[in-house]
Amino acid sequence: xxxxxxxxxxxxxxxxxxxxxxxxxxxxxxxxxxxxxxxxxxxxxxxxxxxxxxxxxxxxxxxxxxxxxxxxxxxxxxxxxxxxxxxxxxxxxxxxxxxxxxxxxxxxxxxxxxxxxxxxxxxxxxxxxxxxxxxxxxxxxxxxxxxxxxxxxxxxxxxxxxxxxxxxxxxxxxxxxxxxxxxxxxxxxxxxxxxxxxxxxxxxxxxxxxxxxxxxxxxxxxxxxxxxxxxxxxxxx
Amino acid sequence: xxxxxxxxxxxxxxxxxxxxxxxxxxxxxxxxxxxxxxxxxxxxxxxxxxxxxxxxxxxxxxxxxxxxxxxxxxxxxxxxxxxxxxxxxxxxxxxxxxxxxxxxxxxxxxxxxxxxxxxxxxxxxxxxxxxxxxxxxxxxxxxxxxxxxxxxxxxxxxxxxxxxxxxxxxxxxxxxxxxxxxxxxxxxxxxxxxxxxxxxxxxxxxxxxxxxxxxxxxxxxxxxxxxxxxxxxxxxx
Amino acid sequence: xxxxxxxxxxxxxxxxxxxxxxxxxxxxxxxxxxxxxxxxxxxxxxxxxxxxxxxxxxxxxxxxxxxxxxxxxxxxxxxxxxxxxxxxxxxxxxxxxxxxxxxxxxxxxxxxxxxxxxxxxxxxxxxxxxxxxxxxxxxxxxxxxxxxxxxxxxxxxxxxxxxxxxxxxxxxxxxxxxxxxxxxxxxxxxxxxxxxxxxxxxxxxxxxxxxxxxxxxxxxxxxxxxxxxxxxxxxxx
Amino acid sequence: xxxxxxxxxxxxxxxxxxxxxxxxxxxxxxxxxxxxxxxxxxxxxxxxxxxxxxxxxxxxxxxxxxxxxxxxxxxxxxxxxxxxxxxxxxxxxxxxxxxxxxxxxxxxxxxxxxxxxxxxxxxxxxxxxxxxxxxxxxxxxxxxxxxxxxxxxxxxxxxxxxxxxxxxxxxxxxxxxxxxxxxxxxxxxxxxxxxxxxxxxxxxxxxxxxxxxxxxxxxxxxxxxxxxxxxxxxxxx
Numbered sequence: 051x052x053x054x055x056x057x058x059x060x061x062x063x064x065x066x067x068x069x070x071x072x073x074x075x076x077x078x079x080x081x082x083x084x085x086x087x088x089x090x091x092x093x094x095x096x097x098x099x100x101x102x103x104x105x106x107x108x109x110x111x112x113x114x115x116x117x118x119x120x121x122x123x124x125x126x127x128x129x130x131x132x133x134x135x136x137x138x139x140x141x142x143x144x145x146x147x148x149x150x151x152x153x154x155x156x157x158x159x160x161x162x163x164x165x166x167x168x169x170x171x172x173x174x175x176x177x178x179x180x181x182x183x184x185x186x187x188x189x190x191x192x193x194x195x196x197x198x199x200x201x202x203x204x205x206x207x208x209x210x211x212x213x214x215x216x217x218x219x220x221x222x223x224x225x226x227x228x229x230x231x232x233x234x235x236x237x238x239x240x241x242x243x244x245x246x247x248x249x250x251x252x253x254x255x256x257x258x259x260x261x262x263x264x265x266x267x268x269x270x271x272x273x274x275x276x277x278x279x280x281x282x283x284x285x286x287x
Numbered sequence: 288x289x290x291x292x293x294x295x296x297x298x299x300x301x302x303x304x305x306x307x308x309x310x311x312x313x314x315x316x317x318x319x320x321x322x323x324x325x326x327x328x329x330x331x332x333x334x335x336x337x338x339x340x341x342x343x344x345x346x347x348x349x350x351x352x353x354x355x356x357x358x359x360x361x362x363x364x365x366x367x368x369x370x371x372x373x374x375x376x377x378x379x380x381x382x383x384x385x386x387x388x389x390x391x392x393x394x395x396x397x398x399x400x401x402x403x404x405x406x407x408x409x410x411x412x413x414x415x416x417x418x419x420x421x422x423x424x425x426x427x428x429x430x431x432x433x434x435x436x437x438x439x440x441x442x443x444x445x446x447x448x449x450x451x452x453x454x455x456x457x458x459x460x461x462x463x464x465x466x467x468x469x470x471x472x473x474x475x476x477x478x479x480x481x482x483x484x485x486x487x488x489x490x491x492x493x494x495x496x497x498x499x500x501x502x503x504x505x506x507x508x509x510x511x512x513x514x515x516x517x518x519x520x521x522x523x524x
Numbered sequence: 525x526x527x528x529x530x531x532x533x534x535x536x537x538x539x540x541x542x543x544x545x546x547x548x549x550x551x552x553x554x555x556x557x558x559x560x561x562x563x564x565x566x567x568x569x570x571x572x573x574x575x576x577x578x579x580x581x582x583x584x585x586x587x588x589x590x591x592x593x594x595x596x597x598x599x600x601x602x603x604x605x606x607x608x609x610x611x612x613x614x615x616x617x618x619x620x621x622x623x624x625x626x627x628x629x630x631x632x633x634x635x636x637x638x639x640x641x642x643x644x645x646x647x648x649x650x651x652x653x654x655x656x657x658x659x660x661x662x663x664x665x666x667x668x669x670x671x672x673x674x675x676x677x678x679x680x681x682x683x684x685x686x687x688x689x690x691x692x693x694x695x696x697x698x699x700x701x702x703x704x705x706x707x708x709x710x711x712x713x714x715x716x717x718x719x720x721x722x723x724x725x726x727x728x729x730x731x732x733x734x735x736x737x738x739x740x741x742x743x744x745x746x747x748x749x750x751x752x753x754x755x756x757x758x759x760x761x
Numbered sequence: 762x763x764x765x766x767x768x769x770x771x772x773x774x775x776x777x778x779x780x781x782x783x784x785x786x787x788x789x790x791x792x793x794x795x796x797x798x799x800x801x802x803x804x805x806x807x808x809x810x811x812x813x814x815x816x817x818x819x820x821x822x823x824x825x826x827x828x829x830x831x832x833x834x835x836x837x838x839x840x841x842x843x844x845x846x847x848x849x850x851x852x853x854x855x856x857x858x859x860x861x862x863x864x865x866x867x868x869x870x871x872x873x874x875x876x877x878x879x880x881x882x883x884x885x886x887x888x889x890x891x892x893x894x895x896x897x898x899x900x901x902x903x904x905x906x907x908x909x910x911x912x913x914x915x916x917x918x919x920x921x922x923x924x925x926x927x928x929x930x931x932x933x934x935x936x937x938x939x940x941x942x943x944x945x946x947x948x949x950x951x952x953x954x955x956x957x958x959x960x961x962x963x964x965x966x967x968x969x970x971x972x973x974x975x976x977x978x979x980x981x982x983x984x985x986x987x988x989x990x991x992x993x994x995x996x997x998x
Contacts (some may be wrong), residue, residue, distance in 0.1 A: 165927055266900065271806070549985050626961045
């Protein structure tokens with residue numbers, strides 16, 4: 051099984067994302083097992099805001115729980131398994147229905163970085179249309195490896211992929227980074243929609259170089275907001 | 288009287304809907320009595336956020352409280368009695384002034400499912416105009432069986448009916464389902480309004496088949512968000 | 525001095541309006557003294573959210589504190605004194621910078637009742653332009669009896685008067701009623717702005733008769749939300 | 762080192778700005794040392810919501826910490842050092858990514874005072890474009906004295922300067938004043954955007970004289986909201 055510190059970080063990530071409004075009763079966050087990179091850690095099927103260390107299970111890259119302990123599994127665990135399989139550099143994944151991002155998945159307005167905190171959006175934010183891989187009559191869920199692989203193929207160099215009529219996936223090189231990105235993607239979506247209205251469509255976004263440089267800078271200070279979010283979600287512990 | 292577990296679920300529903308902002312000092316939630324389907328359970332006249340098991344009364348399908356215990360009754364209990372009378376398959380009802388839904392009741396923009404969580408809206412969301420049944424000078428309330436019956440007649444196959452200048456009614460096959468639908472109708476209204484502005488009227492909604500399939504899927508996981516909402520509204524209990 | 529129960533209701537009103545976001549560090553609520561109708565009760569100069577019974581002072585209808593106990597007085601106490609002087613039927617007044625209402629004071633869009641809870645707006649909502657009474661270079665405050673009288677003269681049959689670039693005044697026949705109106709004016713402003721955008725300016729408001737009848741109905745149930753708001757603001761007490 | 766009371770006020774400012782949503786995990790607030798005006802006080806690199814008295818460091822006007830105690834410093838401390846150097850009358854500074862203000866930094870719509878609480882905006886709100894001083898490929902941060910000096914040169918008589926794609930700087934004559942201004946700039950941005958939509962671009966702002974007089978009035982009551990904000994952020998202490 052995984053290192054206890056990593057499991058605790060993953061529990062904190064579940065609670066933080068719930069406390070910050072990125073996930074509600076649905077959504078999930080996983081991490082590639084640091085001690086065995088062909089495995090990943092993910093809670094059993096439950097609301098992220100209620101997850102404890104005892105609820106974290108280990109999965110292989112086909113989405114099988116090694117020891118499910120009789121727990122129900124997330125139907126959409128293939129989001130995680132297929133992305134980890136296709137992208138060795140990805141170490142953590144958030145899937146959510148983060149509210150402000152939903153409108154960008156069902157319109158043609160591209161999500162772009164409005165400020166430095168969300169500069170990672172500068173790598174582009176593609177939309178995954180499940181009708182292309184699953185046809186016009188799915189239940190919208192990534193409920194098998196094939197749909198997971200189709201989603202994974204949309205990532206490219208991006209940090210975020212929108213899922214039309216469903217939600218989004220955020221990927222990162224660590225639990226702290228993926229939580230940071232999930233939170234600031236939500237903030238960016240809200241502020242970008244507001245700015246587009248205020249400027250009647252004319253908004254001065256970060257350019258490509260600004261976005262790349264700000265991202266490198268942010269990656270060095272991920273622990274600063276993490277400490278605050280953890281305190282807010284979990285108390286003094 | 289009803290089963291104690293059902294009463295406790297109905298108390299939890301009252302508190303959850305208040306905690307989630309679907310109801311404020313007004314609004315109510317009822318359930319058809321599982322042990323006698325010609326009766327239903329509803330609190331006496333009070334804010335849902337303050338309801339306890341002692342405040343739950345039993346009513347017949349004419350809206351009479353079997354033993355009112357000296358309590359004041361909701362003027363609009365006929366919303367519940369007439370819907371239960373006309374629709375045997377309906378087991379639970381929420382009436383609220385859920386804020387984001389109000390604008391959809393006073394304009395001609397149809398509420399449609401923007402994502403899978405609110406896929407039950409795919410069955411259509413009619414508007415009840417009280418002027419048709421009650422004339423141009425009512426106090427807007429469903430204060431007698433005739434108005435209740437007129438409202439019940441608008442439901443058809445829908446899960447939600449909007450009440451112009453007043454609020455909405457959500458129906459379900461269980462307490463957990465009706466609470467789920469009431470909460471996600473509010474979320475959908477907020478996100479749909481935002482998406483219509485962002486897309487300048489062009490929004491890619493779920494199609495009919497996607498909506499139907501996602502609804503079937505959601506019905507299997509109603510207990511997941513319920514556990515979170517209950518914890519948030521009632522604490523550890 | 526006033527009846528202790530009235531003072532306690534006024535303290536509750538201060539706390540409720542703060543808890544509900546109608547007032548922030550600024551704003552105030554007063555009540556005509558029930559035992560001497562030529563006097564009114566108002567806190568000394570402080571944030572409403574911090575007011576206790578010891579902070580409530582008694583004033584005459586010229587805005588003089590009978591026994592200020594060394595406390596600083598609200599500069600704008602003349603809002604209250606002049607309205608009570610001009611309108612004997614008014615028993616309670618809220619002055620606030622309630623956020624969603626501010627835009628309606630600086631544009632020409634009339635505030636209208638979008639649903640039955642805010643039906644009292646059907647009597648019309650005039651705007652007080654301080655430049656008419658005070659000239660083009662005031663500090664925006666009702667800092668003397670003359671400005672207070674000019675504001676009082678704008679009330680007519682209305683329940684709410686907007687103050688351009690400043691806030692609003694809500695009047696009522698009781699503390700519970702004025703708090704109800706202050707809260708639902710804020711809600712109405714938020715929902716009306718949203719509905720106007722959604723309907724591209726076309727909104728089906730309550731008509732005059734619906735508004736009048738709904739107001740009479742609401743006046744009979746003011747204690748229902750009051751109990752909830754009091755619990756939320758003051759705890760179990 | 763500085764007076765203990767000033768340090769406690771600066772800690773309170775950190776907590777208040779976090780509690781009020783002006784800062785999140787990022788942002789900072791400083792004060793010129795009252796006992797040595799060539800020095801200023803600023804926390805080490807951490808989320809403002811977690812700052813205690815032990816985290817406050819003293820800096821000279823070149824941005825050097827006199828005794829860093831092994832702590833990491835904010836990269837952007839030069840915002841503070843260069844503004845204090847260039848403007849002797851400035852005693853306190855907030856730098857934040859206050860959300861509602863971000864859209865005004867990336868569009869051409871000027872921030873203007875919509876009501877008396879934000880009247881200090883009447884002195885004008887310039888935008889700092891980092892591309893002018895730093896070129897087209899910075900990481901957006903004020904990471905050296907030269908960029909700090911360029912930012913300081915934009916202040917003029919203004920209380921607020923927007924930073925395109927980044928955030929804003931608010932300056933004041935005291936800790937209480939700068940916190941007041943930072944909070945009401947956020948409120949103003951939110952309400953102004955709303956009013957511009959409601960009025961389709963036509964909004965009746967405070968005129969120059971109203972703004973100046975209201976600002977003088979507000980400066981006399983800064984302790985009123987401060988007491989509330991402190992209670993909300995720090996509890997009864």
